[in-house]
Amino acid sequence: MAELNFLTSVHTSTQRDYVQRVVEHDKAECAEIAGQWGYDYWDGARKYGFGGYTYDGRWRKVAEEIAAHYNLKSGDRILDIGCGKAFLLYEITQVVPGAEVAGIDISDYAIENSKEEVMPYLRSGNCTELPYERGEFDFVFSLNTFHNLHNYELKSAVKEMVRVGKGAAYICVESYRNEREKMNLLYWQLTCKCFHTPREWEWVTSQYGYQGDLGFIFFE
Numbered sequence: 001m002a003e004l005n006f007l008t009s010v011h012t013s014t015q016r017d018y019v020q021r022v023v024e025h026d027k028a029e030c031a032e033i034a035g036q037w038g039y040d041y042w043d044g045a046r047k048y049g050f051g052g053y054t055y056d057g058r059w060r061k062v063a064e065e066i067a068a069h070y071n072l073k074s075g076d077r078i079l080d081i082g083c084g085k086a087f088l089l090y091e092i093t094q095v096v097p098g099a100e101v102a103g104i105d106i107s108d109y110a111i112e113n114s115k116e117e118v119m120p121y122l123r124s125g126n127c128t129e130l131p132y133e134r135g136e137f138d139f140v141f142s143l144n145t146f147h148n149l150h151n152y153e154l155k156s157a158v159k160e161m162v163r164v165g166k167g168a169a170y171i172c173v174e175s176y177r178n179e180r181e182k183m184n185l186l187y188w189q190l191t192c193k194c195f196h197t198p199r200e201w202e203w204v205t206s207q208y209g210y211q212g213d214l215g216f217i218f219f220e
Helices: 018-023 027-034 039-043 060-069 087-095 108-112 151-164 179-188 198-207
Strands: 077-081 100-105 122-124 137-143 165-174 213-217
Touching: 018 179, 027 039, 039 108, 060 087, 077 087, 077 151, 087 100, 108 122, 137 151, 151 165, 151 198, 165 198, 198 213
Parallel strands: 077 100, 077 137, 100 122, 137 165, 165 213
Antiparallel strands: none
């Protein structure tokens, strides 16, 4: 199990005022609305989530790094758990021509407003019960999804990820290494339910048979 942070360039490209997010709005109300995973979260006001999530090519570099590291090639079957609007999944099809992709997300809105080139390969559903066969995918990844689960849901989600893959896997979650980063995460997050350090995430996922790689988003 290695720590690989493919998302650093995307994450650090956004400027964040952590305290402002807490004092300017009713954070509890914003979190409740964000947790509905609808228009407000993806394309509504910034206080509810992305503040408008449109394709801009920012995921191409991430796709290139993932494809190179895992030696992805034509014919490989690739699953994105928590694909959102599937911008990264689309970039993978461009970087790895001939790859067979699939994506699943709990948000019907995200699937309905996803990148149209990969929309036929997406479905809405819960990561705790994946609608795929055992060992169906050569590479399975999940970015910024598992921290949105309750602790009691992690077992099913991780076991399902292990079940549908053939070995190569990558999970990236929000995390913290010190008290400052923990406070910033608490201030900024809208949907996070699991607050673990990297070591805790490694321990939790390994308990459920996960032997793939991990990555972390830190709010410095």
